[in-house]
Amino acid sequence: MWNSHKSILLSRICVVLFMVLLVLILVSAPLLTRFFIDFSRADLAGTESYFVTTIYIGSLPIGLLLYSLFRMLNRIQRGIVFTSTNVVDLRRISWSCFVGALIAIIAASYYLPWVFIAIAAAFMGLIVRVVKNVVAEAVALKEEADFTI
Numbered sequence: 001m002w003n004s005h006k007s008i009l010l011s012r013i014c015v016v017l018f019m020v021l022l023v024l025i026l027v028s029a030p031l032l033t034r035f036f037i038d039f040s041r042a043d044l045a046g047t048e049s050y051f052v053t054t055i056y057i058g059s060l061p062i063g064l065l066l067y068s069l070f071r072m073l074n075r076i077q078r079g080i081v082f083t084s085t086n087v088v089d090l091r092r093i094s095w096s097c098f099v100g101a102l103i104a105i106i107a108a109s110y111y112l113p114w115v116f117i118a119i120a121a122a123f124m125g126l127i128v129r130v131v132k133n134v135v136a137e138a139v140a141l142k143e144e145a146d147f148t149i
Contacts, residue, residue, distance in 0.1 A: 047111065068092040070091055
């Protein structure tokens with residue numbers, strides 16, 4: 001039977017898989033970039049260093065996002081849900097999305113399809129920001145209720 005513990009476990013496994021994937025992409029970024037440029041029908045000659053730089057710089061907010069998500073999932077698994085530390089992690093996740101969107105917008109100067117990544121990252125940042133605000137309100141209500149008793 002599917003339950004919340006299995007769901008959290010699946011989420012943690014997915015986060016770890018994305019962490020491993022990120023490391024593999026970082027290790028093979030020059031090779032992947034060369035393959036993409038050779039495979040693409042667009043005229044991307046001379047942009048290999050831009051792609052590699054974008055991948056390396058973009059990995060920083062992605063790494064912070066995955067780390068924050070993993071920490072938050074660990075706390076949720078232990079039953080620690082409505083805390084200020086989860087609000088801080090959600091804030092970091094949302095800002096990581098916005099930084100990723102900014103990096104993608106800048107990268108669109110040499111490869112226009114990065115705009116789609118920027119839009120998706122900014123939208124995800126907005127969604128996480130709204131969830132962060134909801135959790136922050138829940139934390140405030142929980143603390144108020146704890147002081148009332």
